[in-house]
Amino acid sequence: MTAAQEPTRPVQGDPAAARPVLTAPEVARVVDRMAHELLEKTGGGADVVLLGIPTRGRDLARRLAGRIEAFEGLTIPTGSLDITLYRDDLRLKSPRALEETELPSDGVDGKLVVLVDDVLFSGRTIRAALDALADLGRPRAVQLAVLVDRGHRELPIRADYVGKNIPTSLRETVHVQLTEHDGVDAVLLGPAAA
Amino acid sequence: MNRHLLSAADLTRDDALLVLDTAEELAQLTERATVKKLPTLRGRTVVNLFFEDSTRTRTSFELAAKRLSADVINFSAKGSSVSKGETLKDTALTLEAMGSDAVVIRHSWSGAPVNLARWVKGSVINAGDGTHEHPTQALLDAFTMRQRHGRLEGLRVTIVGDVLHSRVARSNVLLLSTLGADVTLVAPPTLLPVGVEAWPCETSYDLDAVLPKSDVVMMLRVQRERMGAAYFPSSREYARRYGLDVRRVTALKDDAIVMHPGPMVRGMEIAPEVADGVRSTIQEQVANGVSVRMAVLYLLLGGAESAIGGVVSETREEGLQ
Numbered sequence: 001m002t003a004a005q006e007p008t009r010p011v012q013g014d015p016a017a018a019r020p021v022l023t024a025p026e027v028a029r030v031v032d033r034m035a036h037e038l039l040e041k042t043g044g045g046a047d048v049v050l051l052g053i054p055t056r057g058r059d060l061a062r063r064l065a066g067r068i069e070a071f072e073g074l075t076i077p078t079g080s081l082d083i084t085l086y087r088d089d090l091r092l093k094s095p096r097a098l099e100e101t102e103l104p105s106d107g108v109d110g111k112l113v114v115l116v117d118d119v120l121f122s123g124r125t126i127r128a129a130l131d132a133l134a135d136l137g138r139p140r141a142v143q144l145a146v147l148v149d150r151g152h153r154e155l156p157i158r159a160d161y162v163g164k165n166i167p168t169s170l171r172e173t174v175h176v177q178l179t180e181h182d183g184v185d186a187v188l189l190g191p192a193a194a
Numbered sequence: 195m196n197r198h199l200l201s202a203a204d205l206t207r208d209d210a211l212l213v214l215d216t217a218e219e220l221a222q223l224t225e226r227a228t229v230k231k232l233p234t235l236r237g238r239t240v241v242n243l244f245f246e247d248s249t250r251t252r253t254s255f256e257l258a259a260k261r262l263s264a265d266v267i268n269f270s271a272k273g274s275s276v277s278k279g280e281t282l283k284d285t286a287l288t289l290e291a292m293g294s295d296a297v298v299i300r301h302s303w304s305g306a307p308v309n310l311a312r313w314v315k316g317s318v319i320n321a322g323d324g325t326h327e328h329p330t331q332a333l334l335d336a337f338t339m340r341q342r343h344g345r346l347e348g349l350r351v352t353i354v355g356d357v358l359h360s361r362v363a364r365s366n367v368l369l370l371s372t373l374g375a376d377v378t379l380v381a382p383p384t385l386l387p388v389g390v391e392a393w394p395c396e397t398s399y400d401l402d403a404v405l406p407k408s409d410v411v412m413m414l415r416v417q418r419e420r421m422g423a424a425y426f427p428s429s430r431e432y433a434r435r436y437g438l439d440v441r442r443v444t445a446l447k448d449d450a451i452v453m454h455p456g457p458m459v460r461g462m463e464i465a466p467e468v469a470d471g472v473r474s475t476i477q478e479q480v481a482n483g484v485s486v487r488m489a490v491l492y493l494l495l496g497g498a499e500s501a502i503g504g505v506v507s508e509t510r511e512e513g514l515q
Contacts, residue, residue, distance in 0.1 A: 082219065085234040085492070095496035097212060098219035103227055135229045 018175065018190030021166055027147075027178075027185040030163040031060070034145060035067035037161050042112055047140065049111045050078040053129055054099035057117040059180040060147055064116065077104030081115070081136075086128035101132075108137040114160075118176040120146040123157035148187055150174045197503030198311045198318040199490055202329040202368035204504030210372055212502060214337050216489035217482070224261060224485065235264035238495050241294040243285070243310075244321070245271040245301045250456055250480055251321050251331075255298045258487035264495070267294070282306060286313045296495055299323070304361075311506040317494045325359045325420065331455050332365035334486040336373060338475050339410050341482070342451050347374040352404050354380045355414035355436055355463050358387050359421070362455045363414060367395045378404055382436065384425040401436055405445045412453040413438050413463045429462055439465040443473065451475050 022030065039045050045068055052061030058080040065076045082099040084090075115129050126144060133142065145161035150168045164187070168174060171192045177184050198204065205213070223229045240259040244252050252268070259266045269289070280288075282301070289297060296317045299307050304324035311318040322328040340346050351370055357363045357379050370377050371394035378396040379386065390397055398404050405411065416432065426432045433439075438452065446452075452464075452473045460466045469476060493501040 085223075085232045085496075090234065090496055091498055093497050094499050095493050095501040098216050100219060101223055101227060131233070135231070136227055 018173075018188035020186050021148075021174075021189045022164060022187035024185040027163075027187065030147065031063050032067055034147075034161045034163055035064050035071060038064065038114065038145065039068060039072060041143075041160065042114075045072065045074050045076055047110070047112050048076050049104055049106075049108055049113050049139075050076055050116055050145075051081045051103075051108070051113055051129075051133070052078065052116040053125060054080050054082055055181060056176055056178050057115075058100075059178045060118060060145075061114075061116040064145065077106060079103045081129055081132055083125060083128040083132050086131045088124055088128065101136075103136060108133065108139045111139050112141050112143065113139040114143045114145050116145045118147050118178075119174050120144070120149045120157075120159050120162075121152060121174075123153045123155035126157050127155050147176055148174055196315065196317055197494065197500035197505055198307070198320075199329050199494065199503050200307045200311060200318060200320045200506070201327050201504065202332045202365040202372070204329070205333075205369065205372065205502060207372050207374075209502040210333070210336070210369060213333055213486065213489045213493060214340060216493060217333075217337055217485040220488045220492075221482070221485040224488075225481075231261060231263060233263050234492055234496055235259065235262040238264045238295040239293060240264045240266050240491065240495075241289050241297045242266065242268045242321075243289065243297050243299045243301075244269065245282075245299075245306075246322065248300055248322070250483065251300065251328075254480070254483040255319075255321060255330075255487050258484050258491055261484070262488055262491055264295075264491065267292075282310065283313055286310050290314045290316070296491065308506055317500060317503065319490065319494070322361055324361065325364075326361050327365045327368075328361040328455075329365045329369070330483070330487055330490055331362050332369040333490065334479055334483040335362075335366055335412065335453060335455070336369055336375075337482050337486050338453065338479050339375075339451070341478070342475060343409060343449070346370070349375040349409045350378070350407055351375050351410040351412065352378045352380055352408040353412045353414065354401060354438070356385050356416045356425075357381045357390070357414065358385045358425070359417040360414045362412075366412065367393050371395065378408075380404055380436070382426055382432075402442065402445065405442060406447070408446065408450055410451055410453060411438065411446065412455070413458070414455070415457060415459055416462055433462055437461075437463055437465065438468050440467050443468055443471065446473070453479060455479070 042048050050061040052058030061078045065078045079102045080100050082101045084098050143160040146159045147163040149162045149165050173190050173192050175188045177186045256266050294316050298319045298321045300321040301323050304326035306323050307318050307320040353363050367377050380398045380401050454476050
């Protein structure tokens with residue numbers, strides 16, 4: 001499919017041609033700032049549950065929780081939410097392997113759920129995540145945290161916490177690398193594969 | 195080219211592991227996170243075409259399809275045009291004209307699903323054909339073994355009883371050998387099929403010699419309804435030599451499990467105390483059946499093209515005759 005329908009994907013084209021937009025120390029500072037913003041906007045993080053969208057959203061959710069714990073000594077429940085079965089483009093490609101869905105033991109009912117993803121692009125992933133979340137319970141409110149907002153929304157969805165806004169063309173690719181998966185922290189902007 | 199699940203041999207090792215991993219995530223969602231309904235197959239139609247009696251397989255497929263939001267049509271031979279003399283092909287073409295995306299078929303003829311796959315455009319899933327194969331049963335058995343033992347590679351699986359008439363045994367031998375388990379079939383000589391030497395497994399006539407080495411013991415039902423002749427002298431003698439009773443269970447390893455695909459004949463191939471004992475996975479197998487069948491339906495029907503399965507050609511030959 002076209003890049004527009006595929007917000008997160010492996011590196012395409014020539015990785016050497018990709019240029020770093022955020023380096024490792026910058027990623028760390030951005031995550032720290034997002035953790036502070038989250039505490040500020042949620043009145044100290046009470047009743048917050050962080051749900052990451054696999055794979056890198058889940059890692060980011062864990063990192064945010066780790067930073068909040070370091071700043072305030074507050075343990076925020078985290079989990080992961082796989083959206084594969086809720087995608088609107090399922091019929092357009094071969095079925096994919098499922099990722100883990102794991103909720104904190106107290107669930108999401110009555111909680112302030114913050115969805116966490118690496119890149120916000122068309123907004124379709126988040127739409128699917130909202131559907132998946134509705135099947136799991138009834139949160140008091142839902143917010144969205146993303147490391148990168150690259151624009152080109154196709155749905156009326158916006159993020160509450162944004163690590164970095166990166167204006168892109170539709171032909172470019174944004175690739176988030178995290179040490180948990182890629183051995184290094186970076187955000188790369190590269191030309192799309194031909 | 196549409197793909198089907200007609201034989202356990204249609205699954206490569208990667209396919210089989212994809213089914214098991216998908217089933218595990220689905221079990222997590224439907225059991226622990228209590229999501230009872232997923233939107234994934236909304237608008238797809240699954241036909242359950244059952245020419246043989248079945249309780250667990252038909253309801254299991256029906257529940258699996260419904261949990262994925264597919265529309266399900268149950269069609270049994272009784273009360274249909276089949277009882278008026280309609281052929282399998284005409285029945286298939288009728289269902290095809292109604293726009294089914296998948297047909298789940300159970301039939302007393304070995305090979306009926308392969309023929310059906312040549313006639314219909316949708317995917318065909320074999321839910322048991324005669325004495326030939328029952329691939330989703332093998333998948334749920336492998337899933338249960340992996341859940342209990344944490345691995346399949348190198349696992350020693352002993353399948354005991356009426357192998358001759360057992361589609362469960364054939365599919366399990368094929369799938370488990372694909373997944374790296376070591377299978378031993380134990381049965382009286384009269385209940386081992388001709389050509390079993392060519393199967394990817396060991397055979398034995400002596401249950402007591404094999405039990406202490408087994409990680410999994412799978413008991414098969416003695417299929418009286420398929421037996422035209424006497425294959426063993428008496429039920430008592432069969433139970434004494436090949437039945438799993440309390441005494442034999444004490445010979446098992448501490449972590450060995452006892453499986454049965456159901457329906458079981460208590461007191462024949464398995465003692466009631468063993469069937470209800472702590473090693474028994476019989477109820478788990480039924481529960482796991484729904485998750486595994488959801489995984490198969492999702493991977494065959496969930497996308498533009500199937501992620502698993504085999505294709506049929508005019509000359510398709512089946513693996514184990």
